[in-house]
Structure formats: structure tokens, C-alpha cells
Amino acid sequence: MSARENILGRIRASLRRTDSDGAAARARARIDAHALSPRPSVKGDLAALFRTNAVKLLSTVAEVTHLCEVPATVAAYLRAHNLPMQAVCWPEIAALDWAASGVRMESRPARRSYDSDLVGVTGVFCAIAETGTMMMRSSGNTPPATSLLPETHIAVLNLSQIVPSMEEAWQRLRYTYGPGPFMPRAVNFVSGPSRTADIEQTLTLGAHGPYRVHIIMVAEGD
Amino acid sequence: MQLTSPQFKTRSREKLADANLQAALKKLQGNFVKGRADRVAELENFPAIRDAAADIRSRTLENLDAYLEEFERNATAAGATVHWAETTGEVNRIVCELAARYSVKKAVKSKSMVTEECALNEALEAAGVKVVETDLGEYILQLANDPPSHIIAPAIHLTKEQVSDVFEVKHERPRRTDIPGMCQEAREMLRGHFVTADMGISGANFIVAETGSTLIVTNEGNGRMVTTLPRVHVAITGIEKVVPTLEDLSTLIRLLPRHATGQTISNYVSVTTGPQREGDSDGPQHFHIILLDGGRTKLLGGDMQDMLRCIRCGACMNHCPVYQSVGGHAYGWVYPGPMGSVLTPTYAGLENARDLPNAATLCGQCSVACPVKIPLPDLLRKLRERQFEQGLKPAMEAWGLALWRWAAQRPAIYAMLAKVGARVLATMATKHDGGKRLIHALPMGGGWTDGRDMPAPTGTNGKTFRELYQARQNRQ
Numbered sequence: 001m002s003a004r005e006n007i008l009g010r011i012r013a014s015l016r017r018t019d020s021d022g023a024a025a026r027a028r029a030r031i032d033a034h035a036l037s038p039r040p041s042v043k044g045d046l047a048a049l050f051r052t053n054a055v056k057l058l059s060t061v062a063e064v065t066h067l068c069e070v071p072a073t074v075a076a077y078l079r080a081h082n083l084p085m086q087a088v089c090w091p092e093i094a095a096l097d098w099a100a101s102g103v104r105m106e107s108r109p110a111r112r113s114y115d116s117d118l119v120g121v122t123g124v125f126c127a128i129a130e131t132g133t134m135m136m137r138s139s140g141n142t143p144p145a146t147s148l149l150p151e152t153h154i155a156v157l158n159l160s161q162i163v164p165s166m167e168e169a170w171q172r173l174r175y176t177y178g179p180g181p182f183m184p185r186a187v188n189f190v191s192g193p194s195r196t197a198d199i200e201q202t203l204t205l206g207a208h209g210p211y212r213v214h215i216i217m218v219a220e221g222d
Numbered sequence: 223m224q225l226t227s228p229q230f231k232t233r234s235r236e237k238l239a240d241a242n243l244q245a246a247l248k249k250l251q252g253n254f255v256k257g258r259a260d261r262v263a264e265l266e267n268f269p270a271i272r273d274a275a276a277d278i279r280s281r282t283l284e285n286l287d288a289y290l291e292e293f294e295r296n297a298t299a300a301g302a303t304v305h306w307a308e309t310t311g312e313v314n315r316i317v318c319e320l321a322a323r324y325s326v327k328k329a330v331k332s333k334s335m336v337t338e339e340c341a342l343n344e345a346l347e348a349a350g351v352k353v354v355e356t357d358l359g360e361y362i363l364q365l366a367n368d369p370p371s372h373i374i375a376p377a378i379h380l381t382k383e384q385v386s387d388v389f390e391v392k393h394e395r396p397r398r399t400d401i402p403g404m405c406q407e408a409r410e411m412l413r414g415h416f417v418t419a420d421m422g423i424s425g426a427n428f429i430v431a432e433t434g435s436t437l438i439v440t441n442e443g444n445g446r447m448v449t450t451l452p453r454v455h456v457a458i459t460g461i462e463k464v465v466p467t468l469e470d471l472s473t474l475i476r477l478l479p480r481h482a483t484g485q486t487i488s489n490y491v492s493v494t495t496g497p498q499r500e501g502d503s504d505g506p507q508h509f510h511i512i513l514l515d516g517g518r519t520k521l522l523g524g525d526m527q528d529m530l531r532c533i534r535c536g537a538c539m540n541h542c543p544v545y546q547s548v549g550g551h552a553y554g555w556v557y558p559g560p561m562g563s564v565l566t567p568t569y570a571g572l573e574n575a576r577d578l579p580n581a582a583t584l585c586g587q588c589s590v591a592c593p594v595k596i597p598l599p600d601l602l603r604k605l606r607e608r609q610f611e612q613g614l615k616p617a618m619e620a621w622g623l624a625l626w627r628w629a630a631q632r633p634a635i636y637a638m639l640a641k642v643g644a645r646v647l648a649t650m651a652t653k654h655d656g657g658k659r660l661i662h663a664l665p666m667g668g669g670w671t672d673g674r675d676m677p678a679p680t681g682t683n684g685k686t687f688r689e690l691y692q693a694r695q696n697r698q
Contacts, residue, residue: 002306199385
């Protein structure tokens with residue numbers, strides 16, 4: 001008998017069942033129902049709520065009207081924080097007109113070395129108003145390392161990408177990429193800069209991931 | 223991890239005298255206990271959310287075999303390999319075999335209490351694999367060769383000066399004493415390990431049957447590093463961690479960080495499904511998941527089943543007056559506090575952890591704070607009953623109770639003994655505190671009076687309860 005059969009056998013014996021009494025069908029039915037449990041009501045202006053909660057978790061936020069304003073906004077942020085005018089980004093971001101902004105933007109994944117690129121610019125799959133969280137899905141065009149390895153992460157999102165809660169974020173993923181397997185290799189929910197409080201319970205930013213997370217919210221178009 | 227639970231009393235005494243630990247434990251109240259209360263108060267329908275979370279956990283356990291099989295099917299379809307381990311030793315064997323198969327020289331680890339159960343680091347080191355803990359707290363403890371004392375804040379018992387001492391010796395760099403500086407130093411040391419490690423090892427806060435995904439939450443981002451950069455990822459978790467759907471996961475994630483650290487959400491919630499896909503520029507090429515029994519099936523179907531709902535948030539220990547006084551090391555195994563006092567005796571044997579079920583005042587704060595409504599005081603009481611049935615109570619306690627029973631059945635003798643006792647205790651009152659008569663030191667009763675004063679019997683020369691009651695009746 002394998003460990004697998006022993007463990008499953010012990011579970012069935014403990015629950016006083018055999019493997020043929022419909023547990024699999026019950027589990028399948030429960031999964032297929034995708035039942036929603038009680039949750040806090042997320043009402044009102046989702047964008048305002050997202051912004052408030054993101055700032056609470058120590059992200060900074062800028063709001064612009066059009067996507068074409070993003071390069072200048074990034075440039076202003078980098079200048080204000082005395083950061084290099086150089087960054088790596090996802091392909092979707094590279095399509096913007098960076099030439100005039102003064103930011104040297106490269107469309108490639110962040111370098112996996114001891115000293116990685118200092119600034120990474122990404123989009124998001126969607127954003128969650130309830131907690132001020134961004135949801136990113138991995139793919140060749142949306143590499144997770146870009147939001148992880150650089151010391152500064154700048155994320156660009158459109159207001160239409162903001163959903164009330166995590167439940168809607170999963171529904172959107174399922175709807176966009178299903179039916180059939182819809183999960184990417186990695187879904188990363190990011191809620192502000194990396195942090196630790198492991199030494200004397202003192203909050204310190206930039207434990208392993210970015211020290212700074214700046215979110216640019218774009219109002220029009222998508 | 224070496225079991226030292228039999229030395230609970232000795233170690234508790236040491237910990238009560240440890241001023242640094244006492245200061246850290248006090249601070250924990252302000253941070254974690256208050257944080258939880260604040261975050262829970264923000265949820266207008268918290269009781270309904272908590273009921274739902276407990277219900278999700280309970281109902282999953284009722285069909286645990288089916289959800290595990292569903293998880294295995296979907297994880298395998300996504301390209302992961304699922305292993306089953308009956309014992310912690312089997313986990314170590316599987317990981318060591320994988321390390322050999324993929325020629326792993328260095329592994330980076332995200333914090334995992336299950337691997338502490340296994341003592342995986344020692345097994346890998348013995349197999350010639352360098353293991354680096356990457357959660358800052360666990361990293362400090364690994365350098366200091368010290369076990370964790372809290373499941374969420376493992377190095378809570380160390381001061382920054384102690385951390386400075388460790389870093390100075392192990393990093394061989396100029397000594398730093400500012401906390402941001404020390405964090406940056408650790409970041410620099412660990413970044414080098416992240417980009418050169420061959421294997422990433424993580425636990426899983428939950429696994430999702432619907433999609434075959436594993437999930438970890440971290441604040442530091444080390445969990446993301448470990449699951450993104452190395453070419454092999456091994457996720458190790460207990461069989462009880464499965465949840466049916468992503469919707470169920472959302473409910474539990476709403477409660478876990480709130481109860482653990484007082485956060486609405488952990489900084490990084492990372493859900494991984496299978497290895498690197500075509501076109502991906504990062505992610506592991508090989509993804510293995512190990513499901514551990516390790517004593518968990520023993521809890522199923524019995525009077526301890528509720529314990530399997532546990533989501534390892536640590537709220538029960540943060541709210542426990544015993545944990546608040548002695549910290550985690552006194553408990554002597556991986557899991558401290560009330561949840562540990564249930565798990566250690568059930569996993570490691572009641573005879574090896576006699577004091578733990580009794581290391582509780584049964585005040586009930588743990589079950590009030592538990593996000594999945596585990597009736598911890600009831601479980602502890604059941605363990606005490608089991609101890610009694612198995613004759614595992616200390617001889618002194620058995621004799622004492624036998625003596626008391628003998629006297630209690632003889633009212634005249636009981637009254638006389640109580641009278642003598644009350645008179646003697648009254649003469650020992652040495653301290654007057656606002657008119658109160660207190661006993662500061664009790665011969666052979668140091669366990670009571672070392673940490674606090676005992677109120678002396680009241681009335682002239684000391685009266686028993688029955689005498690005082692009679693006097694009151696006569697006055698009316």
C-alpha cells in the first residue's frame with residue numbers, strides 16, 4: 001500500500017465512510033456551486049475606496065485622466081524621489097511614448113542578479129477596493145519578477161479594473177480565461193511595499209521586495 | 223524539532239525571569255491583540271464571516287478525502303507532482319530525493335511550521351544541501367541556532383542588540399544597531415541567496431481543491447522570491463489545509479491576517495498553480511507538493527477533530543495569559559500557546575507533554591479570539607480527562623485529591639481541618655496593601671506566591687468560608 005492509499009484509507013476509516021458513498025460527488029457539487037459566503041459590503045466609489053485603502057497600506061497614488069499622461073507621471077515620481085530615470089517594464093507599458101518623458105524604458109523582465117534593475121513598471125490584472133490590493137497574473141508578457149526584484153515598483157491601472165472584493169477578482173479571472181483551466185502559474189496579490197516587523201516588532205519597509213510602491217490610476221480608456 | 227515539553231515547568235520559571243522576553247511579550251499585546259480587535263471591529267458582519275469560515279473548514283474536513291483527491295487531480299493537470307507522506311520522516315526523505323534528482327546545492331526557504339515539525343533543515347544539511355531560511359525572523363534564528371517562539375513572529379524573544387550580536391559574527395560586517403540598517407543588511411545577504419538557490423521550499427497557508435493551487439502569505443516578499451526564482455519549488459503542507467474553492471479562500475484570507483498581525487491583508491498573497499508555462503520568463507521548471515499526515519488523521523472523527531480547522535494565525539497564543547507570561551519556548555515544541563497545548567500532546571504523545579493541557583487557566587480568551595471557532599478550552603479539558611484516565615497525572619496531585627476526597631466526605635473532619643488551615647494562613651499574612659491582608663510567601667506553596675500574593679483568610683484570626691457564612695446568616 002502506498003502512503004497515499006494509507007492516508008486516504010485512514011481518513012475514510014476515521015470518518016466512518018467507504019470511498020463509494022458519494023463524497024466525491026458532494027465535493028464536486030460544492031466546488032461547482034462556487035458559493036459566496038457573507039462578506040463586508042463594499043459600497044460607493046470603488047476608485048476612492050481603493051485609493052484610501054492603498055494609501056493606508058503605504059502605497060502612494062497618483063491619478064491621471066489619460067494613459068498618455070503616464071510617462072510624464074512616472075518621470076515626475078522618479079525625479080521627486082531622486083531615483084534613476086531608467087526602468088524595466090511589461091510590454092503593454094512599453095507601447096507608451098517614453099521618448100519625450102526622459103525615462104529610459106526597457107521592455108524586458110527584471111534582471112535576476114544580485115543587483116537587479118532599480119525600477120519596475122507593470123500593469124495589473126485587476127485591483128481590489130476592499131483592501132487596496134493589486135492582483136497580477138503571471139505570463140510571458142506579465143513577468144512577476146518586475147514587481148518583485150526592483151527597489152521601486154510602479155503599477156499602472158485603469159479605474160475599470162477596480163473590483164469590490166477578492167471574490168470578484170477571481171470571478172473576473174475565471175470569466176476572462178475560462179472555461180477550462182484559467183489559473184496562471186502565479187497570481188500575486190500585492191498590497192503595498194514589502195515590510196517586516198521581525199526585529200522588536202518594529203515596522204521596516206523593503207524587507208525583500210520593493211521599498212516603494214507607486215500606483216498610477218488612469219481614469220479614461222482601458 | 224527536539225521535544226522539550228516535559229521541562230515545561232523549569233523553562234517557564236526561567237522565562238518568567240527573562241526581562242527582555244517579558245518586555246517583548248508586553249509589546250505583543252499592543253500590536254497583535256489590539257490590531258486584531260481593531261480590524262475585527264471594522265467588519266460590520268464579522269460574526270457571520272467567522273461562522274462561514276468555521277463552516278468552510280468543518281465541511282471540508284467531513285469530505286477531506288474527496289477534496290484531497292480533487293486537489294491532486296487539478297494540481298497534476300497543471301503540471302505539479304503531488305507526493306503523500308505519512309510521517310515527517312517521509313517528508314524529509316522525499317525532499318532529499320528531489321534535491322539529489324535535481325542536483326540541488328542550495329535551497330532557500332519561506333517560513334513553514336510544517337517543516338519545523340519535520341526538522342527538514344537538519345535532514346537536508348545532512349544530505350549536503352545548504353539551507354537558508356529567508357523570513358527575517360527565521361533567518362536570525364537559523365544564524366543564532368535558536369528555535370522559533372511564536373508561529374507568526376518567530377524571533378519575538380530576541381532584542382535588537384542580540385540580533386546585532388548575531389549579525390556581527392555571522393555576516394562579518396561592521397556592527398549595526400539600527401533596525402532599518404539591520405533589515406537592509408539581511409536583505410543584501412539574502413538577495414544573493416535568492417538568485418543563486420536551486421530549490422525553493424515553502425509551506426502553504428491553504429491549498430485549493432478547485433484549481434490545484436497552493437497559497438502562501440508573507441509581508442516581506444520572501445515567499446514570492448522562493449516560489450518565483452529557483453528552478454525547483456517544493457511546497458510542503460498538512461493534509462488539513464485544503465479548501466474547496468477560490469471563493470472559500472477569499473473568506474479565509476479575510477480573517478487570517480486580521481487575526482495574525484492585525485492587518486486587513488498580508489502584503490503578498492501568492493497563489494501558485496503548477497510550474498513555469500510556455501513563454502514565462504520566471505517561475506520554477508519543477509513544482510512538487512508534499513501532503514503530510516503526521517498525526518493529523520488521528521484527530522479526524524474523534525473529539526479533537528475541531529482542532530484541524532486551525533489556520534495557524536496565532537491569535538490564541540497572543541490572547542493567552544499563560545503564553546503572555548512565559549512565551550513560546552517553554553512549551554517545548556513547534557506550536558506554542560493553546561493550539562500547541564492541544565497539538566503537541568496529540569502529535570507527540572500525551573505522556574511527552576503532561577504539563578501542556580494544564581498550562582491554561584481555561585479563561586476562554588483563546589476560543590473567543592479564534593477565527594474558526596475552535597473550542598480550545600473544551601479540547602484542553604478533554605486532554606486533562608484523558609490524562610486522568612491513562613493515569614498520567616502526577617502522583618502528588620493524585621494523593622492530594624484522594625486526601626481531599628476522604629476529608630470532603632466527612633464534614634466534621636473537613637470543618638476542623640479547614641478551621642486549622644484558615645487560622646494558620648491568617649498568621650502568615652505579612653503584607654498590607656490598602657487594608658488587604660496578603661500572604662507574600664507560602665512554605666511549599668512557592669508555585670502560587672512566587673509570581674503573586676495570596677489573599678489571607680479574612681475575619682479575626684482567620685475564618686473559614688463556612689464560619690463567615692454562618693455569621694452572616696446569624697446577623698440577618
